[in-house]
Amino acid sequence: MMNDETPLDADELMNFSERIEQLPPADAKWVESLFQECLRARMHEAELLVGQTDGGASGNHGNELEA
Numbered sequence: 001m002m003n004d005e006t007p008l009d010a011d012e013l014m015n016f017s018e019r020i021e022q023l024p025p026a027d028a029k030w031v032e033s034l035f036q037e038c039l040r041a042r043m044h045e046a047e048l049l050v051g052q053t054d055g056g057a058s059g060n061h062g063n064e065l066e067a
Helices: 010-021 025-053
Strands: none
Touching: 010 025
16 A cells, blocks of 8 residues: 555556546546546646756746745
8 A cells, every 4th residue: 555645656647547448438537537637737746846956947936826
């Protein structure tokens, strides 16, 4: 069993897409939407982390939440 605070690795996350395909259509629709949102969040997190390692070259991302 995983620690709830440990992010899923890429392989575990992509295994969910295969499992979603096996769900009944009514469930698959909303689960797929949620899964896509998780992927968007993961990509955004990666972009922010890259911006931090670039010395903040990506702009004022830290101020997005304040607005």
